[in-house]
Amino acid sequence: MAIDNYRRFYAILRQMPQLYSRDEQKRLLVLQYTNGRTDSLRDMTEKEYKKMCHELGRRYGTDxxxxxxxxxxxxxxxxxxxxxxxxxxxxxxxxxxxxxxxxxxxxxxxxxxxxxxxxxxxxxxxxxxxxxxx
Structure with missing residues (x-):
């Protein structure tokens, strides 16, 4: 099943302290959760995306x-x-x-x-x- 919207991720991103530009922060997070395989949300697997959102959501109180x-x-x-x-x-x-x-x-x-x-x-x-x- 492909991910068709990224609202959950962007809601979490808005709650996170901004260390870099939003685009750069997104790119670095995606690289981290795909072990350097990609920096694009669209290229993440559903499992990678869910894991990232779950862990970030718990850390930043968004889940x-x-x-x-x-x-x-x-x-x-x-x-x-x-x-x-x-x-x-x-x-x-x-x-x-x-x-x-x-x-x-x-x-x-x-x-x-x-x-x-x-x-x-x-x-x-x-x-x-x-x-x-x-």
Whole structure:
């Protein structure tokens, strides 16, 4: 089975510290994971590509932990009354500089960690207010 899109790799690449130009960084990673056989994503085997994405994703928090963290943040937003099925609303909320200052889909792993903490604090304050008013 041939790889027909490289979204996963480019999502990881955006999260990595930029040591070289993006093209050079991509080229060096592909060379590393193909043992010098190629520097082209298109020429990688599916096994090489999956291994590279898995290892880089774990290292830079873009795989399972990243997905779980996004879901946690969305769940907290839902509890705060945000319609998380409406991406425009989610983005408007996250774009507020007091919340994240960026669109939700552009948040890095570390930014999502900070957002999660912030949302927990907001929810705790909201819960305290509602228990006082009862």
């Amino acid at each position: 399972e932990a990243y997905r779980k963290l996004k879901n946690t943040c969305l769940g907290l937003m839902q509890q705060l009354g945000k319609d998380t099925t409406d991406w425009d609303e989610v983005d408007r909320y996250c774009l507020d500089p007091r919340i994240a200052g960026k669109r939700f889909c552009k948040l890095s792993y570390n930014e999502l960690v900070r957002l999660s903490r912030k949302l927990h604090k907001i929810k705790d304050k909201q819960d305290k207010k509602s228990s006082i008013n009862q």
